[in-house]
Amino acid sequence: MTLFDLRLQDIHNQLRSKELSVTDLVNEAFAKIGEREERIGAYLTLNEAGARAEAAxxxxxxxxxxxxxxxxxxPIGVKDNMVTEGLRTTCASQFLSNYDPIYDGxxxxxxxxxESVMIGKLNMDEFAMGGSNENSSFHPVRNPWDxxxxxxxxxxxxxxxxxxGEAYFALxxxxxxxxxxxxxxxxxxxLKPTYGLVSRYGLVxxxxxxxQIGPITKNVEDAAYLLQAIAGYDPKDSTSAQVDIPNYASALxxxxxxxxxxxxxxxxxxxxPQIKxxxxxxxxxxxSLGAVWEEVSLPHTEYAVAAxxxxASSEASSNLSRFDGVRYGVRADHAGGLLDLYHESRSQGFGPEVKRRIMLGTYALSSGYYDAYYLKAQKVRTLIKRDFDQTFEKYDVIVGPTTPTTAFQLGSQVDDPLTMYLNDILTIPVSLAGVPALSVPCGFADGLPIGLQFIGKAFDESTILRLAHAFEANSDxxxxxxxL
Known part of the structure; x- marks a missing residue:
């Protein structure tokens, strides 16, 4: 057992009783990083000096x-698309390989x-575009289980x-x-919270x-505590929701x-079949714990991936237009003029998947195609949300698998983007509807983890946490x- 296998409450009690120090926890994180990081590649930037100073x-x-x-x-790790003052934020892209933010998200x-301790910035698919972490422009991440x-x-x-075990929890x-x-x-x-529950200010x-930003933890209880810390209205985010924040731990x-x-x-x-x-x-x-379940239909699920x-590509096309080589990030050398500067900076700075989505989104938003593609997709999104609304009129929670398969081999889908996109077929509808969802381990297939997804009503994270915690308490x- 390592320190990071202890329950959060146990660590808290040992800190209070002086059995444990913050330096012990930070040492544990960097010891595991030293042992394992070369094989896994989870971090892009480490904050070792800053973390040790903060621990002291x-x-x-x-x-x-x-x-x-x-x-x-x-000790906490933060995905590298959340800006951190003085700590490099790259979005795993060459375009931002030299970007040191001047403020915190x-x-x-x-x-x-x-007063948690920032260990470092975590690897990701470039600009969050991908489902395998092979699209990082620095190096891929490998699954600790295989x-x-x-x-x-x-x-x-x-x-x-x-x-x-390289961080106690992560965002x-x-x-x-x-x-x-x-x-x-x-x-x-x-845990993916309800859209608007957690501020996006400082998220690239x-x-x-x-x-939407959310916690990744070892258990449901930790997810509740971490969500408690980051949820709430933020006037800096125009999409932030003004709702009361309950005590999520009390729901467990x-x-x-x-x-x-x-x-x-x-x-x-x-x-x-093993996942089913x-x-x-x-x-x-x-x-057996007292819940009741029935099979239902969400009939517009089949259209979710296309919509x-x-x-998402249309919004990416708009959002990434700010990366022009002028204001921040990498700038191409020896450009022949302004348009050439844009072209060369983006050609050199963006990777293949980012370029693919920018082109798809630009096409969908272009004159003559907007109504046929973007507007039609928005209408389908409304139908998908309606499926969830109607289901939640009768039921408290929706439950199903998180993914259709377990983790696939590195390199096996790099040249097949459509197959890669279909891996998200069970998670995408939730995002389109803006409701919360939580994935917890529910078994193994050939030694690889299987996830169980709990989907709740908007701003009702308490109920999915309660149900998932009860499941977790009665399984191992x-x-x-x-x-490793």
């Missing part, structure tokens, strides 16, 4: 006997206020770091499944109507008697660790 400051606070917050002293500021397999994406570095961002899919592949817990935009009662669960038949069609068997076993367990890639899948 917090240990002085411990010695003075001051009050401690629950996240006090815990809101979630980073909140973690500093909670180093020949992908960790998922785009938050693959975040999930792999937590699974490998990722989810546009179409980029927290939940890597959480499923790496056997950890990943991919698709602004879909992007273990009592799920009478909860009504919907299981979409579309989410069980075409999935790996694990999901059905999980449903039987939830039923998502049109909408989340306790298994990769044999």
């Amino acid at each position: 400051r917090l240990d002085d606070k411990l010695a003075r006997g001051e009050d401690l917050g629950l996240l006090f002293g815990l 809101t979630v980073v500021s909140k973690l500093k206020q909670a 180093l020949n397999r992908v960790p998922g994406g785009s938050s693959g570095g975040s999930a792999a770091a937590v699974a490998a 990722g961002s989810d546009t179409g499944g980029s927290i939940r899919q890597p959480a499923s592949y790496c056997g950890v817990v990943g 935009a991919f698709a602004s109507s879909l992007d 009662t273990g009592d799920i008697a009478g909860l009504r669960i919907a299981v979409p038949k579309e989410y069980l069609e075409g999935v790996d 068997a694990s999901v059905m076993e999980a449903l039987r367990l939830l039923e 998502y890639y049109l909408l 899948h989340h306790k298994r660790r990769p044999a």
Whole structure:
């Protein structure tokens, strides 16, 4: 057992009793990084000097006997598309390979206020575009359970770091499944909050109507504590929702008697038989704890992937137009004029997947095609959201697999983007509807983790956390660790 296998509450108690120091926790993180990082590649930038200085400051606070917050002293990694003052933020892109932000994003500021310790910035698919973490322009991330397999994406570095014990917990961002899919592949817990619950200020935009920051942790309880720290209204984010933030940990009662669960038949069609068997076993367990479930239909699920890639690519085309080689980031040398500067900077700075999505989005937004593609995709998005709204009129939670397969081999889908895109078929509808969803480990297939997805009503994270925590308390899948 390592320090990072302890429950958060146990670490907190040992810090208060002086059995443990923040320096011990930071040493644990960098020891594991030293042992494992060369094989995994989860980090792009380490903050070792800053983390050790912060640990020393917090240990002085411990010695003075001051009050401690629950996240006090815990080492955290942050996905490299969240700006951090003075700590390089690249979005895993050559375009931002020299970008050192002059401010913190809101979630980073909140973690500093909670006095957690920033260990470093985590690898990702370039500009969060990808589902395997092979699109990083620096190096791919490898799955700790099988180093020949992908960790998922785009938050693959975040999930792999937590699974490998290189951070106590991490933050990722989810546009179409980029927290939940890597959480499923790496056997950890990943939560995509309701759109608007967590500020996006300081998150480098991919698709602004879909992007959402959320926690990746080893268990559901930690996810509740981390969500508590980062949720809340932010006037700096025009899409931030002014809603009351409940005490998420208080919802973890273990009592799920009478909860009504919907299981979409579309989410069980075409999935790996071992995944379907694990999901059905999980449903039987939830039923034994007092919940009831029925099969339902979300009829517009089959159109979600097509609608998502049109909408997300269109928003990416608009958002990434700010990267022009003039204001920040890499600038091409010896450009022959302004238009040539734009062309050369983008040609050199963006990778193939980013270029593919910019071109698709620009086409969908162009004159003569806007109504046929972008507008039609928006109408389909409304129908998908309506499917969820109608289901939630009768049921409390929707449950199904997080992904149709377990983690696939590195390199096996790099040249087949359509197959790569279809790996998100079970996570994309949730993002289009803007509702919260949580992935937890529910089994293994051939030694690889399987994820179970809990989907809730808008701003009802408490219910999915309660249901997932009850499942977790009566199973041990989340306790298994990769044999590194």
